[in-house]
Amino acid sequence: MIMKPFEESSMTQGLRALARRLMPSHPLYPKILKEVLQAEAGDHGEQFIMRQLEKLSYPLDLKVLHNVAIQKPVPMQLDVVIITSSEVIIVESKNIRGHIQLKMKPRQMIRVLDNGERSIFNHPEIQLEEYVYNLSDFFNRHQVKMNVEGIIIFPFNNASIEYEDGQFPVLVLRELSNYLRQRSSKNPLVDSRKIIQLLLHHHQPFMPFPLCDYYKIDPKYIKQGVICPNCQFDKMRREKFKWLCPQCQHQDVNAHLQALHDYSLLISKQITNQQAQRFLCLPNRHHVKRMLQSTCFRKNGVTSNTVYQILK
Numbered sequence: 001m002i003m004k005p006f007e008e009s010s011m012t013q014g015l016r017a018l019a020r021r022l023m024p025s026h027p028l029y030p031k032i033l034k035e036v037l038q039a040e041a042g043d044h045g046e047q048f049i050m051r052q053l054e055k056l057s058y059p060l061d062l063k064v065l066h067n068v069a070i071q072k073p074v075p076m077q078l079d080v081v082i083i084t085s086s087e088v089i090i091v092e093s094k095n096i097r098g099h100i101q102l103k104m105k106p107r108q109m110i111r112v113l114d115n116g117e118r119s120i121f122n123h124p125e126i127q128l129e130e131y132v133y134n135l136s137d138f139f140n141r142h143q144v145k146m147n148v149e150g151i152i153i154f155p156f157n158n159a160s161i162e163y164e165d166g167q168f169p170v171l172v173l174r175e176l177s178n179y180l181r182q183r184s185s186k187n188p189l190v191d192s193r194k195i196i197q198l199l200l201h202h203h204q205p206f207m208p209f210p211l212c213d214y215y216k217i218d219p220k221y222i223k224q225g226v227i228c229p230n231c232q233f234d235k236m237r238r239e240k241f242k243w244l245c246p247q248c249q250h251q252d253v254n255a256h257l258q259a260l261h262d263y264s265l266l267i268s269k270q271i272t273n274q275q276a277q278r279f280l281c282l283p284n285r286h287h288v289k290r291m292l293q294s295t296c297f298r299k300n301g302v303t304s305n306t307v308y309q310i311l312k
């Protein structure tokens, strides 16, 4: 049973907002574009693994949670957690293409692309080892005796993998069902309900917002304006209760909601009427007031200095 379904990570949403609004002249721009692609690939891989686990969860009596983040005593961000009848398995998903070598001495992951480009990454086992240790410790602290295992999964057939035996199994997704079938055949030992409650109770998502603070980007490098959802042109105009794109003629009643959401992810969750006028490029405080008062926003404070909390 899926106990915590797949959800796109909020960091992916934040990075996407940053990529569409950061001025290309900013030195971090190329790095941010790369990070968006990596974050999207990571989410895509985890979603694919979750779909597979959904099919397996009933016949193998598995409980599955996507993206469990525990901050104390040591922060850990677990891509996928599987609870079998006898243990807890942490899945580290690696959606990476190319020719991959997992080397043990020293532990490195080396990737060579078809064009010969070679990159060296941390071996996923190093992080997984930490997570397995920390999750075991977490269970111990909560008086739960639990065996914690780890597996590394390459979700897609876009990598040719060469590896030296290490501490954790390295699987392609198709091998997962057989692997879990073998693990599940032991005597049932696990009070899965208690474990799920414990994990969900301590789940605290990683929230690095606003991203301008996180990446130390001066907000003056963030493009203002309402972005057209059709062609990405960044200066939609407000005309007769609608946003109109001068480039593709697309019309949208609510395009400002995405802009305000971008503002909350990148600059601040709080906004005043004046700041909103500037960010939406809409110098009409009555129009902006109506927008800020609409259902999405909660008002804090009084009169002309009202600060609005952007909810989404």
Ligand SMILES: [Zn+2]
Pocket (backbone or CB within 6 Å): 228, 229, 230, 231, 232, 233, 245, 246, 247, 248, 249, 250
């Ligand atoms: Zn447009």
